[in-house]
Amino acid sequence: MREEEHMKLEFESRSVNEAFARTVVAAFLLRLDPTMEELEDVKTAVSEAVTNSIIHGYENEVHKICLTADIQENCLTVTVEDFGCGIPDIEKAMEPLYTTKPNLERSGMGFSFMEAFMDELHVTSKPGSGTTVRMKKKIGKNVQAGSEKRADGTRNRFD
Numbered sequence: 001m002r003e004e005e006h007m008k009l010e011f012e013s014r015s016v017n018e019a020f021a022r023t024v025v026a027a028f029l030l031r032l033d034p035t036m037e038e039l040e041d042v043k044t045a046v047s048e049a050v051t052n053s054i055i056h057g058y059e060n061e062v063h064k065i066c067l068t069a070d071i072q073e074n075c076l077t078v079t080v081e082d083f084g085c086g087i088p089d090i091e092k093a094m095e096p097l098y099t100t101k102p103n104l105e106r107s108g109m110g111f112s113f114m115e116a117f118m119d120e121l122h123v124t125s126k127p128g129s130g131t132t133v134r135m136k137k138k139i140g141k142n143v144q145a146g147s148e149k150r151a152d153g154t155r156n157r158f159d
Helices: 016-032 036-057 110-117
Strands: 005-012 064-072 075-082 120-126 130-138 156-158
Touching (some): 016 036, 036 075, 036 130, 110 130
């Protein structure tokens, strides 16, 4: 039985720190001996969550982003939290191709990528108070796709 492990990182919302966050989570994940595909999936999801905080949460102003990662058994949980403007309509924001920044040539696929590459995606947000993105992924060659689906068959929860 693997012990629980926890990592917490706080960094400034500068675009150069997106790669830093992705690399730190990847290094933390290595202890589970992930496949290259699993590693790339997690790195992409972390990149998207951090980029959303920088571009949308803080609108390119420099503030703090808090990233935590937990390992329990063969499951990685990553949480990216900002304290920015928040999301007024999470369901709308989660729609593929929806973006509030079309002038910045944003694709509107960030949440879609997070959902596709992770087993679970939970988004909580309150306008004026920030956004928390929590993602989970089971790691291991014997893990079957979709194993994190809830009993009702859904994958996402919006709060």
